[in-house]
Amino acid sequence: MKFRTFAAFVGPSIFLMLLFIAAPLVSVFLQSFQITQPVVETQQIETCTPGFLTQTCVTETKTVPILDEFGKIVTTTEWVGFLSYQRVLQLDRVSEAISSGQIGDILQIDFWKALRFTLTFTLITLPLVIGVGLAIAVAVNNAAKSLRGQIIFISLLPFIITPVIGSLSIYWLFVGDGIITSLMERWSGQDIAMFAQAWTIELLMLFYRVWHVAPFAFVIFYAGLQTVNQDTLESAIIDGASRWERLRYVVIPHLMPLIIFIALIHLMDAYRVFEEIVGFRSQAHVISLQWLTYDFLEPDDAGNRAISRASASAMLTMIGIVFLLVPLLRRTWRDHKGSTH
């Protein structure tokens, strides 16, 4: 294919990605070093209220935003260096916590709290998703052929459901008067509030994520199991390998590329954990990195969006992505080299 035809085919897609992915990235990077504020002036304002004999007058100095001829607020944009990053990271409070020996206080700061949760969430769900997915795949492979279609249908439901709705459906089971909470209360005889402390919320979030992603792993492993070399399995049986050994030394090595694939996709997606926070309404106890950026972008009570701090926290989130992707990219690059030479 000539380069010009190739460019004509790929052009629209590249244009969209440059305009809506690459350009925003650059602008976020620049915004994170800028702060846009309304220009304000201080005015002496005398307010008088009628009183007996004389008026009561109070003179106040107020800061008032300057308006331009269209009645819009005039804003200025300044370069502020790492100020926004400092506001997000709050390094002075971190060093204070370290010097006073109270390391736990670091986790009171939003960014570090979000980072801690995002990382533990990603790392704990990863083996669970792969393990549960593999277990379901092996069990379905073992089930009667006529039932497999129905089982796959049911298994796809948690995967296909809107993440916010999925987490809400779990939330409603465990909310104060939810059915499972009532059952647990009856068994244990004490009052249980699943959404009053961080660790129970985190447990439910882990459960939700595994419930939501395991079907994806299952479908891929199930497809992989259909291509296991039967001859190798047979020779393993002749060599006296037990069921477990066959799984461990024949099936799992065969599935290894798929395990790596799922691990990568899952790392990318779990690092972006966000919908659980919305569905479980856990912002008071548990937050994630992406939720932090989202929260800065939401208008506050005065209707302002903290764009600079959002950009700074977005750039900090990106650092994690880089760590995640470098090994993957090196591997792909090596494969590509290997395939062309």
Added chain:
Amino acid sequence: MSTPKALRQPLSLRIGSAAFLIFWCLLAAFPIFWIGVMSFKVPVDAFAPNPLDVIFGPETRARGKGLSILDIVVGLVVLWWASRIAMRQLPKLVEKYSPFGLVALGWIVAALAFGVAFVVVFFGILPPVMGFLNNITGPLGVTVLGLTTEHYVAVWVENEFWRNFMNSLIVTTGVVTISLTVGTLAGYGLARSGSNIAFWILIIALIFRALPHSVLVAGYLPVFVNSAEILRPILGESAPTLYGKPFAVIAVLVSINQPFTIWMLRSFFQNIPTDLDEAARVDGCTHFQAFRWVIMPVMWPGVITTGLFSFLLAYNDFLVTSLLLDAQNQTMVPSIVGYFNRETTTTDQVEAVAAAVSITAPLFLLVMVFQRQIVSGLTAGAVKG
């Protein structure tokens, strides 16, 4: 063919495996099933401590709203007939009456007609008929299962959820059509070019796939809010404010979706032998003609699968739509947050459940119809590429 003795599984293993599968199926379906049940009960029943009370709804029954055994039997029969017509008769009718080359259009018309007919029969004709039958059949006509649709009526009619539904429809249709048009072109180009540029484009797309969406939205927001001023020098007075506009959100979702779309379509295109293009080229087609008239007709399974995943992305999105659309143009998923803020009484809570079920129902239908395509889409990325 009988299994050799060495491969036969011990009973304990088979029971264990079956038990695990049953447990998983219950676990997978239970939360979704349960919100479905809750949405049809009055609040007292929906949040009753006894599971049987939630299922049978004594309070709902006490208000005279419910189904008798006869209702359930007739309802199931009608449902069964409807599904049989959908599976057996409908495809034949579509094939017979849709004009040549417009089979897709025929399917859309058929699906709409079927949907409308089903709603009319099931919700329009059946209730009065059953009301009459229940009166004359005695014990069979006594309500046993509490069931009320008042929350759905409240959500869809009083809270105007249909507006959100229309907005979702606009956004998802836009996203699916544009991202498939742009994506098939790019996917074909990438699959047929072995050059280094194609490789690098795919790698960069992979990096873009990993980006958190909030990072990108942080880039869009200031530009979209001020776009009227920014674009005025170019477009003059008609420059639009992109914030809150569905078409801007469509463009954003299409782009965010592009990396995934081109990877998936590329892997589908790679499965189509190059001989096909070459034959067409020998016969005097240009690359584009070969793509349009020779490759696309055999690509439909891949296009449908990719379209499904584009649909899911647009439909399920919360982050982008909640930040870039104003309340007036809000789609279904973000609008459910409005119920949280209002959620003061249990009635509001059950209405939120009903809204959640309304959002899930189309997805449920989607899996029923397209299960095979979804499975093939999931495996296309992993097994082949």
